[in-house]
Amino acid sequence: MNKFDLFYEEISKRYLDIIHINLSPSSSFRYRCEFGYKHNSYTMYDNQKNILYLKNFKYAANSIQKVMPDLLFEINRSLDLKDKLFQINFRSNDLNKIMVTLIYHKNISNKLIDLVKSLSKLLNINIILRSKNFINFTSSKFLESTIDEYKVYQTDNCFYQPNKYLLNKMITKVKQMIEFPNDLLELYCGIGTFTLPLSKYFNQILATESNREANKCLIKALEKNQIKNIHPARISSDEVVMLFDGKKFNRMHGKSLSSFNFSHVLVDPPRSGLTKEVIQILKEFKNIIYISCNPKTYFRDVDLLKEYKINKIEIFDQFPNTEHIEIVSLLSLR
Structure with missing residues (x-):
């Protein structure tokens, strides 16, 4: 079986609707x-x-x-x-x-x-x-790009979505998944690839990322685009868990969780997926936007979120001719 058949076989245990596959040209696609x-x-x-x-x-x-x-x-x-x-x-x-x-x-x-x-x-x-x-x-040290109408920045040692043909499609799909937004918590926000375009949809965004270089890129983009409703915090996903347990961080720059009215959380973790501690805090939210580069850990994590159903999902062939698949999904409380 090819990677799409394998994915369909596994997802059919959890989601029965037709899933759209966003294909990429098989060459000249890597940024x-x-x-x-x-x-x-x-x-x-x-x-x-x-x-x-x-x-x-x-x-x-x-x-x-x-x-x-x-x-x-x-x-x-x-x-x-x-x-x-x-x-x-x-x-x-x-x-x-x-x-x-x-x-x-x-x-x-x-x-x-x-x-x-x-x-x-x-x-x-x-x-x-x-x-x-x-x-x-x-x-x-910065390379400037444009996503939607926003200027974004990357350095040579921070993560950036690699596929030039699918990046904007992924962002568009995330935007289409948002209904009745208030505030957004984002984990693993990187340089703000999704954060910046989503600033038009949410009242406030708490954007968390542990990588120093990525955090500097996001701050530079906020200044360039004159965006005021995104609050960057250089804290890891484990520290976000501590934040929900009441721990204070100077890197929150005076903002507290009580100043937000979260309607959604967005997670885009590494291939290892989410920790059990992060999964526990996700259960505080009605809507989870889960972006994954690893179907195996995605299915593992979704199965631990038993109170949620997969509401919307699409897959993106970020790396043609390989076994890799990128998933963009919305999980909603049952």
Whole structure:
């Protein structure tokens, strides 16, 4: 059985309506790619853990594919650029701007910084230079994108939804799931991919995220977009549980849970899913928007939320030709 048949077989135990599948083109869909560097090539591993040596990558966005061979050529013809280089990461955006991160296992010299500046100008890309306890960037540490009409920001080491074709469809689907909104609690909000577009629908949003870089990106976006009803808090999901138990956090910046009238909670956890403690606080809400990148942990968590039914659900083929599926769903009290 393919991944969709496997998903239907499992979901049919919990949901009987037809589920729409949002497909992606099978190439040129990735806004974000990470590679090793070895033997004058980009490297990555296949499913059997065999190392692959690449000059280009057909799944990367066209803007990334365009620059990959030129960047590799320039690196390979410079002993200083290639020495102790072990990782090359790419990010792109809706305007086809490119951010490249070069990561080294050595101290960074002024000569290397100058070479990277020249390389940045030659290829018209922003390059971030990293080694242990060191970072340097040729223009900015932030890559700016547009979601709906909102400016959003990412750095080279925070999460960003990878599929350029499905991102806006996922956001639209979440917006369509909202009925009778008051305030929203969001866990794992990241850089605000869903938070910012949802600010039009809710009176207030408490947006929680433990990653420092993602939190800085969200704050920068709030300032740029002049949004006042989103309250970012750099706290983890475990700390949100403590918050509901009455613990005070300075990182709440004076806001208390009692100042919110939550109608919805949105969770977008890592592949490991939700902890039992987080699941317990979700039971305080009438509506749970659950976004998942792992059907196995999604079904596990939904089964622990026995008081809720799956009200709406769609799946998104974020990574074509792989076993991965992204789920966007609304759980409502029975």
